[in-house]
Amino acid sequence: MTSSSTRTGGPRVLLYSDDQTVRAQVRTAVGPRLRAHAPEIDWLEVATAAAVVDAADRERWDLVVLDGEADKAGGMGLARQLKNEIYECPPVLVLTGRAEDAWLASWSLADAVVPRPLDSVALQSAVAGLLAGATV
Template sequence: MSTSAKEYSVLIYSHQPEVIEKIQNAIGPRPSETATIEYLSATDYDDVLAAVDKYSLDLVIFDGEAQPMGGLGAVRQLRDEAETIPKSLVIVARSADQWLGAWSGADAVITHPLDPIQTGKRVVELLEQ
């Protein structure tokens, strides 16, 4: 029996292209039998807003260490500014910063270093909710 995978659109926000690449590599193009991912990226908050307005995104992944606007502040501001927003995941540097994810309104928070199995699993859970 063949299972067809649903394609999801995921935006990754970070000012560092190498961080965007690490996040994509941790998740992969097909993190489960039921999900494939098309990635977009944004290097500043204005790009995030434009992408949310232009595309039907399923998830936005925010780098908590992004500059000049960090991912936590970007999630919170996006929740205040956009009429409809996709699910959100913030990646923070330290476990102690997870409470900031709740403050930001993110749907989920994970910490560096990214474990590919756990990261992919969490992304799929968010996408399939």
């Protein structure tokens, strides 16, 4: 589990994937902040489903980003679990394996879906929209 070392006052995002390269792709695509002169995003990266549930239980998040293609515990099942178990669950963004999986992601109760291959503009737009309270 890694986290930014200082609290920035920016949005807090919980990012789950068992693949470190996927986590890096998401952070690179979104960027360090949502727009120029905005506070930096405070990321917490986790690699296991247990860490997601623990972090969601212990702390408040502005957004949760889940890898729908993660091994053992995919993001779609985790999204549904969080939506059903966390009081005032934050918005959840699920990364799917392909655009055709959006129908399955709707079962997960995700607030937004971004398919692979990850498009930086689509991903950044989805994150910004969810953080602004918009439905993407």
